[in-house]
Amino acid sequence: MAKEKKITRKEDAILEAKRKAELMSMMSETTHKVGDVKHELLLSIKDLKLHFETVRGPVQAVDGVNFDLVTNKAVVVVGESGCGKSSLAKAILRLLPRNVAHYSGEVWLRDIETMGLSEEEYREDIRWVKISMVPQAAMNSLNPVLRVGDQVAEPMLVHYGMPKEEAMEQAAIMFRNVGVPVDFLTRYPFELSGGMRQRVAIAMALVTGPDLVILDEPTSALDVLTQANIFNLLKRIKANLETSFILITHDISTSSELADIVAVMYAGKIIEVSESHRFFSEPRHPYARALMASVPRLREREEPHFIEGKPPSLINPPTGCRFKDRCPNRFEKCEEEPPTVVFGDDWVACWLYEGQGE
């Protein structure tokens, strides 16, 4: 108790959080930008690995992921269930389960290498101050015996040493910004509907004005109308703040609403990163093409395709390209580790594009 009381009030951070909250409340119902936002490098991940220990051997859930993200962009990480999407989020957030076998790589946040920070430094300087998250099921992610207002205000108390009343005011502003009635502050999570709870989770993620918000399937537990609502809210927030988003989902159609960049993940690796407009019309990697072909489309006679075979086991992934066994374009080269072919801001890891990059 005494230890927590010692937190000094961080004036700059409070002002910044308040400014962002102000920006959010000024934002119009449409998604036009309030002002021009600079794009500068925010997050840079280099060879990130996260392996889990199991009885049958280590599972290489995240195995050498590389990608960069600039400010005020939303990257959507898509992939099948079990490809390591959520583990990637956990690896970035350093939310490791008990059975970690291997955890390495570099995660640069602006000019800080967060993997080098101690647990305590990471907790104080990164968690929720720089990176926050919106969990998959807000139902289980809110403490059932604490009032939601207290839970939203909590990071301001813990990180910025804000007094309780002021933090509650900030929480009230955030509630208004995400469309939750202010008198819900004193309610308990079980008194809220699923959509409201998800909004509370979003308010909680944004209350400190972080640079990066990781959304781990934020709408997969909700009905279509509530999903649309939440996505409109996220779009508005993104249009008005410098915040970047990493959206992890298997729902490609819904995520296209928010995406600036699409990152395709397969068997623990990211195999393609493309600007979203290009990606949705013309994905490069054979797996990405197959994935897009499997998305059902309105008013088209064409039936959705599925990919034959199943993803490789992450315990003993195949050498070379991990998609080769299911790939229609397979040839001899695929036995070797595929090269990263860069096209401007985009890249793809596939032998088909060897030598074609810019």
Added chain:
Amino acid sequence: MSIETNSQETSLEYAKRATRETAKRLARFFSIRLVLQIITIIIGVYITILVANMGGYVDTILKASILEEVNLEVSAMVTEKDIPREMREQMVRDLVAERETLAGLDQPFIQRSFRHLWNGLTLNFGRARFMVSDHGSRMVRNIILERLPATLLLMGTSQLLLFFVTLSIALAVSRHYGSLWDKLIVALSPTSSIPPWFYGIFLILVFAAWLKILPFSGMVDAPPPPTKWLYFLNVLKHLILPAGSLFVSSFFISTYSWRTFFLIYSSEDYVDMAKAKGLSDRAIERRYILRPTLPSIITSFALLMVGIWTGATLTETIFNWPGLGTTIYTAISKYDTAVIVGTTIIQAYLLGITVFFLDFLYAIVDPRVKLGGGK
């Protein structure tokens, strides 16, 4: 602005309505609980009376012993020459009838069992048949009251210590899942299948017989120490072995089960969330693990408090500890039904009251209990 005032009003109204609804439902809930609780206690006590009287067979035993007693007395009083045989038999019959009436044995057992029930429930335990309190009283209430402090001392010390020590160790161990300490606790938990009285014998052998540093049994030395302070220390010295054996016998299994309990609750999504929010480990433990599990912890604590009043029958007997456990042991071996029934009724009442107040505590501790199931 108008929206805000509106929402404020609704908030106030909501709170008022919620309180009203809650009060109504709580009142209904608790009156039903109270009635059920009383019925349960009555049934429990009646079964105890039946069992303690061996379904009426104790009457037969008592009648036989009265007959034998009277025969002996009469033959000691008179010689065969003085009185004719018929008169002598008449004398025996009269005496037996008198004593049976005195003991209430002239009425059928079923009828008396209900009287016992009423007396018991009104805490009117009557007199013991054979047992006598140290001060010479035959009143069951005096016997129980005399033994209660010793039991409370022994059980209170060992159980409270056990509860808080295992709880905090389990919390620490659950934080380091898979560590050496964690594995040790898991590996040693089967040792708790050995009953406390066995540990008692073992500890007596080691510390009293072999090392000779602690007393064998009893609660205080034969001539008790003169000053209060020395008396206290002396009791403490006698307390170590029995309390220790009770503690050791449950330590590992209790730590193990609390550890598992905390492991389950610390893998909840909201605990992960709290970690992502950058809360310190202590804050997470307090607000995100202990707080949501408080109802379960309180339940366990309350049941433990009830257990404290029972005493540990065999362990107390092994250590010759003058508590309720020893009393029950003696009472059972002597068919002293009044004492058995008396202690059981106190147990039943305590358990009933505890369970009843637990519901109140839940409503205070867990917000979900207050409004759950409302319109």
